[in-house]
Every structure is written in structure tokens, then in C-alpha cells.
Amino acid sequence: MTVQKDRCVWITGGSMGLGRALALRCAREGWRVVASARSRDALEGLVEEGSALPGRIEAVPLDVTDHEAVAAAVKRIEDEIAPVGLAVLNAGTHRPMAARSFRAGDVDALLRLNVLGVANCLEALLPRMIDRGAGHLALVASIAGYSGLPTAAGYGASKAALINMAESLKPELDALGIKLQLVNPGFVKTPLTDKNDFPMPFLMPADAAAEAFFRGLQSDRFEIVFPRRLVYLLKLLRCLPYGPFFALTRRALPKS
Numbered sequence: 001m002t003v004q005k006d007r008c009v010w011i012t013g014g015s016m017g018l019g020r021a022l023a024l025r026c027a028r029e030g031w032r033v034v035a036s037a038r039s040r041d042a043l044e045g046l047v048e049e050g051s052a053l054p055g056r057i058e059a060v061p062l063d064v065t066d067h068e069a070v071a072a073a074v075k076r077i078e079d080e081i082a083p084v085g086l087a088v089l090n091a092g093t094h095r096p097m098a099a100r101s102f103r104a105g106d107v108d109a110l111l112r113l114n115v116l117g118v119a120n121c122l123e124a125l126l127p128r129m130i131d132r133g134a135g136h137l138a139l140v141a142s143i144a145g146y147s148g149l150p151t152a153a154g155y156g157a158s159k160a161a162l163i164n165m166a167e168s169l170k171p172e173l174d175a176l177g178i179k180l181q182l183v184n185p186g187f188v189k190t191p192l193t194d195k196n197d198f199p200m201p202f203l204m205p206a207d208a209a210a211e212a213f214f215r216g217l218q219s220d221r222f223e224i225v226f227p228r229r230l231v232y233l234l235k236l237l238r239c240l241p242y243g244p245f246f247a248l249t250r251r252a253l254p255k256s
């Protein structure tokens with residue numbers, strides 16, 4: 001078991017999609033879960049659904065892009081609920097970006113949420129975990145961060161930054177007794193992907209993804225991936241020379 005009895009699991013982006021499914025999976029295991037997101041109503045719905053489970057889910061509404069609010073939320077969780085044993089930094093979003101409608105403002109919004117949102121949480125958590133000489137962090141990136149894919153210029157850049165951030169921190173955190181894992185999902189059926197109007201190979205139901213995520217958290221692997229078949233294809237793609245790489249990615253361009 002990853003989380004000690006006197007500690008809690010904090011999941012950002014816990015009100016919907018992958019984070020919500022993982023919160024319920026952890027509560028089924030008897031874990032104490034704190035879920036954060038902006039929508040209080042969605043969080044309350046989750047708390048209610050979790051009340052029938054062996055663990056306990058509590059809601060701490062939060063916008064992870066708000067630096068001071070994140071620091072205050074982590075203080076509140078640790079003072080009033082329990083020290084964070086495992087933090088799943090999952091809050092994130094996607095905005096498809098065609099070259100014709102490329103906007104710096106969209107890139108800014110994606111980087112603020114997907115990268116700075118995680119950095120805000122790390123800044124609040126790391127001193128506490130370092131003081132305790134213990135802790136477990138899971139950063140949710142994406143296979144879109146492996147290499148540049150059509151219409152994902154902003155999203156892919158933000159997830160590539162997270163992958164790099166996790167790789168950079170891992171050796172030092174190992175030495176400090178803190179377990180850091182990187183989570184790179186393929187397509188998972190969530191409110192986020194429900195907006196996609198293109199084919200999503202190996203699309204995985206959120207519950208199955210949460211199960212793979214949960215099992216990965218128990219492992220010593222640095223990278224947690226699901227669904228594996230799509231992830232391995234994307235790993236192969238990034239090893240190709242640019243000639244064949246672009247010949248393949250060009251095929252994913254939306255039909256205009």
C-alpha cells in the first residue's frame with residue numbers, strides 16, 4: 001500500500017474524468033482522499049458518491065493556477081485533514097490549435113494550467129515532503145508530450161514541459177526519499193475527450209484507466225502508461241527520423 005493510514009491522497013482535477021475515477025478507486029481501497037477542482041458542485045457530487053465507499057473523500061475547491069490559493073489549500077489539507085502522502089497532480093486541459101487560428105493567449109492558458117498549475121502544487125508540497133523525508137508525487141502529462149502532433153502545438157508543448165520537469169526532479173527526489181512518477185495516458189473517455197471530433201485509437205473507459213493508474217501507483221516504475229498499445233506506438237514514432245515521422249503525422253491532419 002502506497003499511502004500510510006495517517007496520510008491522505010490529494011488529487012487535483014478530481015471532480016471529473018480521470019481524476020474523479022481515480023478518487024473513487026482510491027476510496028474503494030479505503031484511502032482518505034482529498035479532491036480539488038474549481039467546481040464546488042461537481043466536488044460535492046463526488047463526495048456524495050464516495051460516501052458509500054470504505055475510504056473517505058473530502059473536497060477542497062481550488063484553482064491550481066492561483067499560486068497563493070494553492071499554498072493555502074495545501075496548508076489547510078495538512079492542518080485540518082492529514083499530511084499529503086500522495087499527490088496526484090492531474091488538473092489539466094487541452095485546446096486543439098490549428099496553424100490558421102494559432103493564438104499566444106491559448107498557449108499561455110495551457111501553460112498556466114498544465115505546467116504552472118503543477119509547479120504551484122510542487123512548490124507548496126515539496127518543502128513539507130522534504131522535511132518529512134517521505135512522500136509520493138504523480139505528475140499527469142500525456143503521450144502528446146512525446147513528440148509534436150498536429151493541432152497539439154500548445155497542449156503538446158505543455159505536456160513535454162511536464163515530462164522534462166519530472167525527469168529533471170526524479171534523481172534529486174529519489175535521494176530525498178520522495179517517490180516521483182510520471183503518468184502518460186493515451187486516449188481516455190472523459191468530458192475532455194468527449195469534445196474531440198476525430199478518431200481516438202484505443203480509447204479507454206475512465207474506470208479502466210483509473211485501475212491501470214492505481215496499479216501503476218503501487219509499482220516502482222517511473223512512468224505509468226495506459227493504454228499500452230497506443231503508448232508503445234507513440235514511443236516508436238518519436239524514435240523515427242523526421243522524414244518518416246512527418247510522413248506519418250501528416251496523416252493525422254484534420255481534413256479541411
Ligand SMILES: NC(=O)c1ccc[n+]([C@@H]2O[C@H](COP(=O)([O-])OP(=O)(O)OC[C@H]3O[C@@H](n4cnc5c(N)ncnc54)[C@H](OP(=O)(O)O)[C@@H]3O)[C@@H](O)[C@H]2O)c1
Pocket residue numbers: 012013014015016017018019036037038039040042062063064065090091092093094113117140141142143184185186187188189190191192193
Ligand atoms: N482524457 C485523456 O484522453 C487524457 C490523455 C492524456 C492526458 N490527459 C490528462 O489527464 C488529466 C485529466 O484529464 P481529463 O480527461 O480527466 O480532463 P477533464 O475531464 O476535463 O477533467 C479535468 C479536471 O481538471 C479540473 N480543472 C481544470 N482546470 C482547473 C484549475 N484551473 N484548477 C483546478 N482544477 C482544474 C476540472 O475541474 P474544474 O473545471 O471544475 O476545475 C476537472 O476536474 C489532464 O491533465 C489531461 O491533460 C488526459
